[in-house]
Amino acid sequence: MSNIDKQALRERYSEKPAPKCHICGSVMTIQRAGAGSVVYGCTGRIDKDGEGYKFAEGRDFADDHYARSRVTDYGPGGDPDVLALLDELEAKDSTIATQQQEIRTLLNALEQASAKSRSDIPEEKRLIGWRASDYTDETSDPELAKNWAAAIGVLPIFEGDVNTKLSAAAAGKGEAS
Structure with missing residues (x-):
């Protein structure tokens, strides 16, 4: 299996209304949505009504904290890690199916060779x-x-x-x- 972070995939696909910032613990807000994904970020806004753009002390609009806190939720489709994992699993399934068919072919050939060798041996006379x-x-x-x-x-x-x-x-x- 490749180095895909399964725990990160679980977190990405688990149900949560809005994730908390892994840096400061504040609830993040939707920063961008589209093309099957939602980007959350910790803005540091403390105003509840969405007006006035009041930020926590030491924070401003689109600061370094915001850039480091961003998380992308790919939702039901488009996650490249999930698609890579699925591609890998499908390739392994295909390989297994091919190997199973080769095994069946070899077993049939072995059975036919065994039957032929048995028929080549003369029966014991009574x-x-x-x-x-x-x-x-x-x-x-x-x-x-x-x-x-x-x-x-x-x-x-x-x-x-x-x-x-x-x-x-x-x-x-x-x-x-």
């Missing part, structure tokens, strides 16, 4: 039976295959094997086709 190592007998019965293993070599048969007579449906029932 075991449907066993055959004698000399290819003379086949079975889907695990107990029979264990008996064979004691006397001869036994090889697994997987789903999709073109050299088998076993079907995947029969394999689940322990039958040979």
Whole structure:
């Protein structure tokens, strides 16, 4: 965030009929109004009826105290500090929106790459039976295959094997086709 004085902005936009002078504490009067702003200043006038221009002791019209006490109230529009702050916030919002879109794009690309890599990996074939190592007998019965293993070599048969007579449906029932 920039060096914009937030407390000054709060004071500028808080409700107050006429601010007090930060130098002497007197109520300031409107010195100029227009273009969306009001300028208050401490004139040192002590006359209540607005006639006669009586000033406090040591004060005169438009003295140094007046120049140092002036405060501009921008009211509902035109404050350059507020506009700068809004510009800064809008730029950050735009940057965040752009970054969020880039993140969504990257996540979609990652998801597609992950799905493609999963499809590139061949599925594991399901075991449907066993055959004698000399290819003379086949079975889907695990107990029979264990008996064979004691006397001869036994090889697994997987789903999709073109050299088998076993079907995947029969394999689940322990039958040979």
